[in-house]
Amino acid sequence: MRSEAEEARPGGVRAALDLAALVRDCVAADVVRQVLHLRLAGLGPGAAPRHQRLLREALEPVMAAARTRVFELPNGDVVAVAPPPALALDHARQALLGTLDAGAAAAVQAFRLPDCAAHLLAVTAESLGLAEIPPPPPAGIAGPPIGSYDLAMAERALAQADLGAMTTAQAVCRLDPEGEPAEAQWEDRRIAWGSLAEAVLPGIDIGASSALQRRLARLAETRLLADIGRPAAQLDWRPVGLPVVPATLATPTFQRFDAGLPAGRRREITLGFRPADILADPAGFAQARDSARMLGYRLALDDAAVAVAAVLRPDRLGLDLLRLRWSADLPLAGAALQPWLAQPDAVVLVGVDRPAAIAWGWEAGISLFQGPLVERRRSH
Amino acid sequence: MLDGPQEELLLLGAEAGRTERLRGLLDRLLGAQRTAIWSLQGDAAALLAYAAGAETATAEGPGLAGLDAWLRGLGLAPLVQRVLGRRIADPPRPAFLRLGINRVLLAGLMGPLGRDADLLEHAQRALSARLLLAVGDPAQGRTLIRGPLPGRLHLPVPPAPIRGGDGGVGGGMLVATLGLETVADPAALAARRAGLAAQGWSVEIDGLDAAALRLLAPEALGADWLRLRWSPELPAAAQAGALQRVEPARLILAAAETPQAVEWARAMGIGLVEGAGLEAPLAPAAPVPSSLLARLGQEPAGVPA
Numbered sequence: 001m002r003s004e005a006e007e008a009r010p011g012g013v014r015a016a017l018d019l020a021a022l023v024r025d026c027v028a029a030d031v032v033r034q035v036l037h038l039r040l041a042g043l044g045p046g047a048a049p050r051h052q053r054l055l056r057e058a059l060e061p062v063m064a065a066a067r068t069r070v071f072e073l074p075n076g077d078v079v080a081v082a083p084p085p086a087l088a089l090d091h092a093r094q095a096l097l098g099t100l101d102a103g104a105a106a107a108v109q110a111f112r113l114p115d116c117a118a119h120l121l122a123v124t125a126e127s128l129g130l131a132e133i134p135p136p137p138p139a140g141i142a143g144p145p146i147g148s149y150d151l152a153m154a155e156r157a158l159a160q161a162d163l164g165a166m167t168t169a170q171a172v173c174r175l176d177p178e179g180e181p182a183e184a185q186w187e188d189r190r191i192a193w194g195s196l197a198e199a200v201l202p203g204i205d206i207g208a209s210s211a212l213q214r215r216l217a218r219l220a221e222t223r224l225l226a227d228i229g230r231p232a233a234q235l236d237w238r239p240v241g242l243p244v245v246p247a248t249l250a251t252p253t254f255q256r257f258d259a260g261l262p263a264g265r266r267r268e269i270t271l272g273f274r275p276a277d278i279l280a281d282p283a284g285f286a287q288a289r290d291s292a293r294m295l296g297y298r299l300a301l302d303d304a305a306v307a308v309a310a311v312l313r314p315d316r317l318g319l320d321l322l323r324l325r326w327s328a329d330l331p332l333a334g335a336a337l338q339p340w341l342a343q344p345d346a347v348v349l350v351g352v353d354r355p356a357a358i359a360w361g362w363e364a365g366i367s368l369f370q371g372p373l374v375e376r377r378r379s380h
Numbered sequence: 381m382l383d384g385p386q387e388e389l390l391l392l393g394a395e396a397g398r399t400e401r402l403r404g405l406l407d408r409l410l411g412a413q414r415t416a417i418w419s420l421q422g423d424a425a426a427l428l429a430y431a432a433g434a435e436t437a438t439a440e441g442p443g444l445a446g447l448d449a450w451l452r453g454l455g456l457a458p459l460v461q462r463v464l465g466r467r468i469a470d471p472p473r474p475a476f477l478r479l480g481i482n483r484v485l486l487a488g489l490m491g492p493l494g495r496d497a498d499l500l501e502h503a504q505r506a507l508s509a510r511l512l513l514a515v516g517d518p519a520q521g522r523t524l525i526r527g528p529l530p531g532r533l534h535l536p537v538p539p540a541p542i543r544g545g546d547g548g549v550g551g552g553m554l555v556a557t558l559g560l561e562t563v564a565d566p567a568a569l570a571a572r573r574a575g576l577a578a579q580g581w582s583v584e585i586d587g588l589d590a591a592a593l594r595l596l597a598p599e600a601l602g603a604d605w606l607r608l609r610w611s612p613e614l615p616a617a618a619q620a621g622a623l624q625r626v627e628p629a630r631l632i633l634a635a636a637e638t639p640q641a642v643e644w645a646r647a648m649g650i651g652l653v654e655g656a657g658l659e660a661p662l663a664p665a666a667p668v669p670s671s672l673l674a675r676l677g678q679e680p681a682g683v684p685a
Contacts, residue, residue, distance in 0.1 A: 147448045148444055148445060148446070148447035148448040148499075148502070149445045149446070149448060149449075151444065152443075152444040152445035153445070155444075208540075209502055209505075210539065210561060211498045211499070211501040211502040211505065212498065212499075212502050214498045215496065215498040215499065218498075247497065247498075274564075275564040276561050276564035276565075278564075278595065279560045279561045279563050279564050279587075279592070279596075280501075280559070280560070280561040281497065282560070282587075282589065282591035282592040282594075282595055283589065283591035284497070285591075285595075286591050286594070286595075305565075305566075307565075307566035307567060308563070308564055308565070308566060310566075310597070310600055311563055311566065311596050311597055311600045311601065312595060312596050312597075313595070313596065313597050316594055316595050316596070316620075316621070317595055
């Protein structure tokens with residue numbers, strides 16, 4: 001089946017690569033192109049043959065037109081690119097919309113380069129199968145919920161454990177549509193709860209009690225702070241961001257950390273507050289935020305899902321930065337995100353694992369990204 | 381006036397109305413609810429537990445590892461706080477009953493651990509889960525509810541549904557109270573609310589004080605009831621937080637110990653208040669329907685995970 005499809009479209013991969021190159025050239029030279037994208041891959045398998053015939057007939061004039069390049073992508077999508085005024089593309093689009101039923105009309109999309117370069121690159125990556133994300137492993141049967149005894153044991157273990165294996169570090173990078181190389185702005189460090197639980201609480205469901213997990217987070221965070229504040233770390237300094245529980249800021253460890261920082265260092269440290277911690281103790285959060293602001297730290301709302309970003313309002317929170325968690329429903333959020341996206345410079349899109357995330361971010365004006373895909377780009 | 385073992389002050393033998401007013405003043409002065417009132421008729425058990433707790437509290441309270449075991453051995457009844465909610469009317473009439481865990485008393489019993497907000501929260505949740513089961517047990521339920529039920533019964537429920545339960549049936553009379561933290565996951569909250577609604581429970585979000593209203597959009601909170609906590613800063617925070625966008629019939633004003641609080645509630649169109657600010661004789665209410673107690677067999681199970 002697959003070999004047949006490949007035979008039918010020889011050079012599908014080559015077409016995708018050529019299209020990606022064309023998009024980059026258009027962006028680099030700021031050349032305007034009109035684009036018609038037929039999402040044949042998105043049509044249902046039953047309807048496909050009839051639709052495909054209709055679409056190909058409607059495409060005939062486009063294929064024949066001079067100055068139009070047609071790319072048949074590996075997944076069956078067809079992309080036609082032409083310089084404006086591309087009458088052939090317009091006519092083909094009208095004809096296609098006329099022949100398709102309303103449900104399938106979304107399969108025909110028209111846009112322009114270089115404005116929608118990110119989107120088109122995402123389409124290309126998707127056609128190559130790069131955007132397919134393996135489904136998350138099925139959640140195993142959760143262990144017994146954490147209790148006070150488990151917490152006491154975990155705290156003892158955590159006090160001596162090697163923290164390196166229980167934390168993750170990812171770069172927050174500035175990516176811009178012009179194709180400049182990814183530029184790391186600061187390093188996000190945080191507890192990897194999965195690894196931490198494995199190391200100090202094997203078999204116990206650590207997330208079963210947000211209160212006990214928060215107390216454990218305080219301990220892990222103070223250790224992380226002590227590590228960041230080491231004199232050796234000051235010599236080889238890189239800007240850093242980390243999430244903290246508001247109560248952490250009132251601990252002696254934090255005060256020691258703060259007192260040991262060289263002048264001017266605090267504005268290179270971004271402290272993130274999680275939505276759940278903020279809501280668990282709004283007054284405590286407000287106090288921690290005000291004291292951290294007075295000391296000169298940069299403050300962020302940590303890893304907010306789109307739904308909670310709609311509940312917490314940027315103008316009220318008094319934070320500098322929103323770390324917005326990417327999810328596939330983000331492009332559909334619409335008005336809920338408007339207050340946050342009014343200042344796209346103050347947004348970091350995190351959990352970026354596919355090109356569509358970056359594409360959406362660019363369209364929303366966001367240029368700071370973090371996630372596995374960003375890490376892969378940096379390592380190339 | 382006596383000194384307690386944990387640097388608290390005890391005022392003994394005061395007249396009930398004056399005590400309530402004094403309490404309102406003190407809570408305002410201290411900026412939080414730091415006081416508790418016991419009556420010799422109603423709260424003898426709580427008073428005895430306090431005296432017993434005072435003896436053990438000098439002995440440090442429980443250790444961290446043994447906290448859960450200590451909580452399981454703790455008598456529940458003395459820690460249960462009953463709050464009568466009333467509807468502003470002429471005369472004011474009882475509207476609902478709220479049962480919860482007395483956090484101040486619990487913190488005192490916990491000793492040094494009680495000063496850790498996260499551990500106190502954990503202990504309160506553990507006892508709330510026990511309270512839920514106890515209310516569902518007909519024998520204990522009657523003692524806890526103590527007399528006529530004036531209307532809906534508000535009970536704290538665990539933040540996540542318990543798996544595998546059959547679920548008690550609320551019949552529209554039961555309100556599940558959830559902490560503000562659950563709002564951080566709106567999808568889970570919506571699922572929880574739907575699961576509870578299917579069992580006849582409505583959902584209340586607790587913890588909306590002046591600080592909370594300064595941060596969030598109250599109209600975006602997905603719950604049937606929102607419980608506000610009065611403080612002199614609340615009116616300004618409510619105005620800044622656009623509280624008027626919320627249907628006032630969904631709001632309950634707690635800790636309304638002063639006439640100003642009640643006056644503000646009236647101006648906002650809030651009909652339900654808790655606290656002594658609404659001084660009035662209580663009208664006799666209907667007896668507890670025995671069918672309701674029987675249906676309260678189990679903890680609400682929410683949606684199956």
